[in-house]
Amino acid sequence: MADTALAHRLSKSRYLAGLQCHKQLWWRVHEPDAPELVPDVALRNRFAQGAEVDQRARGYVPGGELIDLPFYEFDNKVAATRDAIRHDPPVLYQPWFLADETYAGVDILTRGPRGYDVIEVKAANRLKPEHVPDVAVQVHVLRQSGLPVERAEVMHLNPECRHPDLSNLFVREDVTAAVEGVLVGLPDELAAQRRMLEGPLPDVAIGDHCTRPHDCPFLERCWPKLPDHHVSKLYRIERRQLLEYEADGYASMADLPTDLELSAIHARQVRAVRSGVMVVEPSLRAVLAKFSSPLAFLDFETVSLAIPRWPGCRPWQLVPVQFSCHAEERGRGLVHHEWIADGPDDPRLALAQALVEACAGARRVVAYYASFERDCIRHLKAAVPGLERELTRIEQRLVDLLPAIRNHVYHPDFGGSFSIKKTLPALVPGVSYSDLKIADGETATVELLRLMFEGATMPPDERAALRRALLAYCARDSWAMVKMLETLRTLVAEQLELF
Ligand code: SF4
Numbered sequence: 001m002a003d004t005a006l007a008h009r010l011s012k013s014r015y016l017a018g019l020q021c022h023k024q025l026w027w028r029v030h031e032p033d034a035p036e037l038v039p040d041v042a043l044r045n046r047f048a049q050g051a052e053v054d055q056r057a058r059g060y061v062p063g064g065e066l067i068d069l070p071f072y073e074f075d076n077k078v079a080a081t082r083d084a085i086r087h088d089p090p091v092l093y094q095p096w097f098l099a100d101e102t103y104a105g106v107d108i109l110t111r112g113p114r115g116y117d118v119i120e121v122k123a124a125n126r127l128k129p130e131h132v133p134d135v136a137v138q139v140h141v142l143r144q145s146g147l148p149v150e151r152a153e154v155m156h157l158n159p160e161c162r163h164p165d166l167s168n169l170f171v172r173e174d175v176t177a178a179v180e181g182v183l184v185g186l187p188d189e190l191a192a193q194r195r196m197l198e199g200p201l202p203d204v205a206i207g208d209h210c211t212r213p214h215d216c217p218f219l220e221r222c223w224p225k226l227p228d229h230h231v232s233k234l235y236r237i238e239r240r241q242l243l244e245y246e247a248d249g250y251a252s253m254a255d256l257p258t259d260l261e262l263s264a265i266h267a268r269q270v271r272a273v274r275s276g277v278m279v280v281e282p283s284l285r286a287v288l289a290k291f292s293s294p295l296a297f298l299d300f301e302t303v304s305l306a307i308p309r310w311p312g313c314r315p316w317q318l319v320p321v322q323f324s325c326h327a328e329e330r331g332r333g334l335v336h337h338e339w340i341a342d343g344p345d346d347p348r349l350a351l352a353q354a355l356v357e358a359c360a361g362a363r364r365v366v367a368y369y370a371s372f373e374r375d376c377i378r379h380l381k382a383a384v385p386g387l388e389r390e391l392t393r394i395e396q397r398l399v400d401l402l403p404a405i406r407n408h409v410y411h412p413d414f415g416g417s418f419s420i421k422k423t424l425p426a427l428v429p430g431v432s433y434s435d436l437k438i439a440d441g442e443t444a445t446v447e448l449l450r451l452m453f454e455g456a457t458m459p460p461d462e463r464a465a466l467r468r469a470l471l472a473y474c475a476r477d478s479w480a481m482v483k484m485l486e487t488l489r490t491l492v493a494e495q496l497e498l499f
Helices: 003-007 012-020 022-030 041-058 074-086 131-144 176-183 186-198 239-247 264-275 284-288 348-358 370-383 385-396 401-406 420-427 441-457 460-498
Strands: 091-093 096-099 102-105 108-111 116-122 149-157 170-174 295-304 318-329 333-340 364-367 398-400
Touching (some): 041 441, 131 176, 284 460, 295 348, 295 441, 318 460, 370 385, 370 398, 398 401
Antiparallel strands (some): 108 116, 149 170
16 A cells, blocks of 8 residues: 555544544644644643543453553554454453554443444543544444444443542443444545545635534634734624624724624723723722722632542532632731642642631632632532531622623723733733743643642652742732732722812
8 A cells, every 4th residue: 555545544533633624634644743733731631631531441341351552553453453352352442443444443342242332431521422423433443344333332421420439430321323323424524534635735614613523723724813802802792793793894893883782891892992091980989899808819729630539529520729818917918828739638628727717807808700719619618518607708708800890991902801811911011920830720720730649759849840830820810819909999099080
């Protein structure tokens, strides 16, 4: 076989990429070293947790033989599988097959009385539509290899499972009927993908498929860069409305006709963009009255584990493991409290105790997007019932800074977003997240997992530096709220001076 034909062999993951978009598949095959294809820290974490789930799933379908070869040794894995099948094992883990110029690896293959059962393990809490073609391509390749497959299943995590009882960690769903439906058109699609790969880069228009079922890594190559203040940056604009504005030729918010009926937030955005300066509504003054001292400014960081490790937790549950709190304290001014988990043990009791102490003197507890902090506190109440009363008091005192800004202020530099990463530098010039080693929540989550579960084996300097970076990130979040509230109060005071 010619080298190019070998290089253009399909695989399960290539087929799924091609199903989303032929152009994406072409780039994946012809530019395998493209920078867009280097997995980021969040994706690497998902891969690692997915591998752990795969391995754990084998214990629920026991007695199998593992085809244990490196991921990239496709042909060796196919040969080893062929040898293993000869002695008819009841269960195989990670067998690989090649047929119809397509490789397919199977998570778990079991032999029944009339044929084989393909089991695809997913580190998700539910069956998703995109799982069906994933299983279908495996069934196709196995049948083309001569194996009678009679059943197809997706084995996913069970959101009802609670640690420490992991006996029901997985749910197995029969997807045979849905797979049989997909199989009808599958050989034609494989042939179309192979033909396409032999030719030049195909022309594919951008559309909804670029983000469904997954964000395409090549979005920046295909999607035009939008001008500042594009109408799509109108806060939570409905798709239908956006298409109407674009069809009418409006690109920037500033282009919109002055007599257009807009929501209060959109109208404020348009006013700010047209004038080029921040708009502050007089109504902000009444809202700020709720932020009565002494205040505590609170921010949590969480981790999320596919396989729960601490009592009461379900798969992928967000668990608070770090907080930062800047608290106004009588006679001491603003005092910074912080707590971070740095080992694998259940951190919630110690964290809850430190939290109760940090917020003890606060009349109001300020958060940014407070429903997240509320969920964290409720989780702690369930995990640490001995502190339920104290934690309830913190929950009852929560006050949200986000709607105070979103419903009363707009700065053109917000760029259509009210995330703290956008509002902080616009409201408090010179303060942002750009100087931090860890500068976003997703990275913080993954790095917290690394500190907790790998910290003991890290060189001490590296561990200390990671801990410092995580503390600095969380502290910036609570400090950001202190500084933004200061700015808002100044803006209100300046308005009062005008009258
Ligand atoms: S951005 Fe859209 S059109 Fe471009 S390769 Fe990705 S999915 Fe295809």
